[in-house]
Amino acid sequence: MKKWTPTHEAPEPLEGPVVPTIVGGTVLWFVLFLAQLPFYGWFEDRGHTWWVWTCLAGAGLGLIGIWYVRGRDAALARAARDDA
Secondary structure (H helix, E strand, O other): OOOOOOOOOOOOOOOOOHHHHHHHHHHHHHHHHHHHHHHHHHHHHOOOHHHHHHHHHHHHHHHHHHHHHHHHHHHHHHHHHHHO
8 A cells, every 4th residue: 555645745834813712712611611500400310411511621621721822822932032
């Protein structure tokens, strides 16, 4: 079987407002968690409590994401400053 090799270069990664995007997503997950909390009994009766805990997990992973992208942005800024 012949190994696949690309015939063109990969495009540059898109850069944008990464930190606000991750913060917005994290806030959205947490708001969804809080919105579902009053209905926990309803979810429990139907076996759908995983919906509630998925939102909490999304918020928790978002906090890790915020920490990561802030560190990434700081490292990129440091590298740009050192190059100048």
